[in-house]
Amino acid sequence: MSDVTDVLSLDRQVCFALAVASRAVIGVYRxxxxxxxxTHPQYLVMLALWERAPLSVKELSKLLQLDPGTLSPLLKRLEAIGYVRRQRDSQDERVLLVTLTGKGRELRSEAERIPSSVVERLGMPLEELQELHRSLTRVIAAANGAPH
Structure with a gap:
């Protein structure tokens, strides 16, 4: 091969770096x-609910960028362990609302330590992680076809 950099080199692929980083960071959360x-996906559901409950399954799906078929088992498990309740909207029976139970609301105080623990375990400056978040948000928008 010539001295030209190989565009298909594994270590140059954005998708590879994102996949490995995602697995590694989720491993820090575990x-x-x-x-x-x-689980990490259940934690994301809880974060959304702590911020905005009650939410419809459709709203949660859009917010988390998960299809309802992926979200449904997560919600069933969270309901089984007593953190959320799913119920039909009294105004529109077609809408399934997800609300926090008392146990689910109480869990928030325990979860408040997680962000600082993750930052500590990663050992990276907070400013660098915040810039990474901004960059990843731009990547998500670009991949979803939004203007950057």
Whole structure:
């Protein structure tokens, strides 16, 4: 091969770096979430609900960028462990609302330690992580066809 850089080199691929970084960072969350009985996807659902509950399944799906078929098992598990309740909207029976239970609301105070623990475990400056978040948000928007 010539001295020209190979555009198909694994270590040059954005998709590879994102996939490995995602697995690694989720791995940092795992031991923090385990005592709460949550997986990382369930934690994301809880974050959305702590911020905006009640939410319809459709709203949650859009907010988390998950299809309803992926979201449904997460919600069933969260309901089974007593953190959320799913019920039909009294105004529109077609809408399935997700609300927090008392136990789910109480879990928030325990979860408040997670962000600082993640920053500590990563050992990176907060400013660098904030810039990474801004960059990833732009990547998501670009990949979804939004203007950047």
């Amino acid at each position: 031991p923090l979430l385990q005592p709460m009985g949550l």
